Amino acid sequence: MTQRQTHSPIAVHKNSVATEDTGYVAGIDLGATNLRLALADMSGAVLARWDSSTAGVRGAEAVISLIKEGVESLLQKVSAPREALKAVAAGAPGITDVDAGIVIATSYLMGWRDVPLRALLEDAFNTPATVDNDVNLAAIGESWTGAAKGVRDFVFVAIGTGVGASLILNGSPYRGSAWAAGEIGYMLVPGTSGIPGDRGEPGALESMIGGEGIKAEWQNLWSAESTALPKGLTATQIFDHALAGDALAQTLLQQTARILAYAIYNMTLVLNCPLFVLGGGVGMHPALCSETQKMLEKLNMRTQPELAHSALGTDAQLMGALRLALDTAGSLRR
Amino acid sequence: MTQRQTHSPIAVHKNSVATEDTGYVAGIDLGATNLRLALADMSGAVLARWDSSTAGVRGAEAVISLIKEGVESLLQKVSAPREALKAVAAGAPGITDVDAGIVIATSYLMGWRDVPLRALLEDAFNTPATVDNDVNLAAIGESWTGAAKGVRDFVFVAIGTGVGASLILNGSPYRGSAWAAGEIGYMLVPGTSGIPGDRGEPGALESMIGGEGIKAEWQNLWSAESTALPKGLTATQIFDHALAGDALAQTLLQQTARILAYAIYNMTLVLNCPLFVLGGGVGMHPALCSETQKMLEKLNMRTQPELAHSALGTDAQLMGALRLALDTAGSLRR
Structure with a gap:
């Protein structure tokens, strides 16, 4: 597993020269x-x-x-x-x-x-x-030029404030009959509530492993006795402190990794996909990726999926948009 | 919802006459x-x-x-x-x-x-x-001539001794990268264990909603005070008694329906499929289908999937096999 990317992986080609007929x-x-x-x-x-x-x-x-x-x-x-x-x-x-x-x-x-x-x-x-x-x-971005380059079937799991997934099956996004495939923020797994909240509110899974949910859980577990860290921390700060050895932060990292592993396990059972790419501000954190991998291994699957974190980071959407724009332009030229 | 089918839906054409060049x-x-x-x-x-x-x-x-x-x-x-x-x-x-x-x-x-x-x-x-x-x-049988005729995207859920699913996506089975898509018997939902058993043993979901799991749970909950029914009943007998008003049998039916609804809910989130067809000896029971539908409605989804029970019953596999054999013969003629 490589370190979290902190700068843009998109190289800007500064010396390109535009000619009149360039598109x-x-x-x-x-x-x-x-x-x-x-x-x-x-x-x-x-x-x-x-x-x-x-x-x-x-x-x-x-x-x-x-x-x-x-x-x-x-x-x-x-x-x-x-x-x-x-x-x-x-x-x-x-x-x-x-x-x-x-x-x-x-x-x-x-x-x-x-x-x-x-x-x-x-x-x-x-x-x-x-x-x-x-x-x-x-x-689409990761599939074109990132962590899933050339992979025919994989799931991209985005964890930031929200939690969602995209299924690439047979090389194309599978979007569902009402364009809502991959809305996994509402998934029910051991440890989440069995009673989903109202629509529009964070789903059961999102309220446990989304950025806001992790922050709220930290505040919930926090006491001056249990940690020397402040009560107001973001999810990625908590994961950084887990890496640095804070016990409460480690508890929270492990809880998040366990719930995420359950969700990936369930998706693997349904889809039998060989690769999951974790993206989004929270999902990109290397500690979450490695802890989730450990949890998945404990779940003892017939075919263990590979877990990778996004290679494009915050540029994944933008690269996907460029790829789609190129396809759109290309389809006209044909 | 129609009544459970108790006889074969495949009509045998007794008066067909074979000629020498018939295939x-x-x-x-x-x-x-x-x-x-x-x-x-x-x-x-x-x-x-x-x-x-x-x-x-x-x-x-x-x-x-x-x-x-x-x-x-x-x-x-x-x-x-x-x-x-x-x-x-x-x-x-x-x-x-x-x-x-x-x-x-x-x-x-x-x-x-x-x-x-x-x-x-x-x-x-x-x-x-x-x-x-x-x-x-x-x-494939249900898609050809059964409850999912003409439906492009649906999930067939088989519940008998075992629990498994088949995904029909874009009109074809989606089989997964190692032929193991739909192995939902191991799914983890609220109410199942969070620690999967060993491979080869019944999975977390199967041990709750598979035929053997339901029988075992009945024996587990059974006492002479709680029901007048015998301790040795099959899953479908238990569901029959639930329809007839036995309170303990109703408890077990509702528990099974709740866990099945969680599994269908999770698959709906992932796939956004409009239809689930329930088959298999246990899955075909009309009481399970209607109770699961009620549980699903409580889960308050954005797009509520339709639940149907298999139209072909125990002949679903056989009809699917005939369809595949026809395709196999046809692909040679082309």
């Missing part, structure tokens, strides 16, 4: 707190990046304006005209109808319901566009 | 205690059936001899020569490598390991053969 695609990662864009040439080489906070930006129109501002800035950076943009693709943090290009529901950021994001992007840029769920994009 | 296929359901065969014409109409106990029959050669005896008897019934047999397909109760035609492992009946069943059948009948796991065949 470009833009990838858009529309997250809960940040908007992140990248521009690539038709070979997939990343030429420029642009980030912005989405604090205070709520409605679809405001988000589209911000995306336009970013994409125009990127095209200027490479001295390319608007017409050189051949396609865009965007990931949204919620259930997304890929065929219709509609973000059906997201509990983050904007609380969007049935937003026709693809049509809005196509209007804004006068190019073809594709939209997908952000976890699916991260899986 | 036939044989379906083989190789179960833990019974061998069941059916002969069909190339339109899939079942012309004759043959059953035998497999008590005392263990080795692969003895099983092949018995299959030969059965198929020859079927061909005689329709006055057809051996050359009229165009293909055979068999389902085995264990993990089966469909590409190689090998039964990798089964914990039932014969304890086979790496038996090249397809080659043995091809040698025995001098026809092309296909082999698959019995639960996959049942799912």
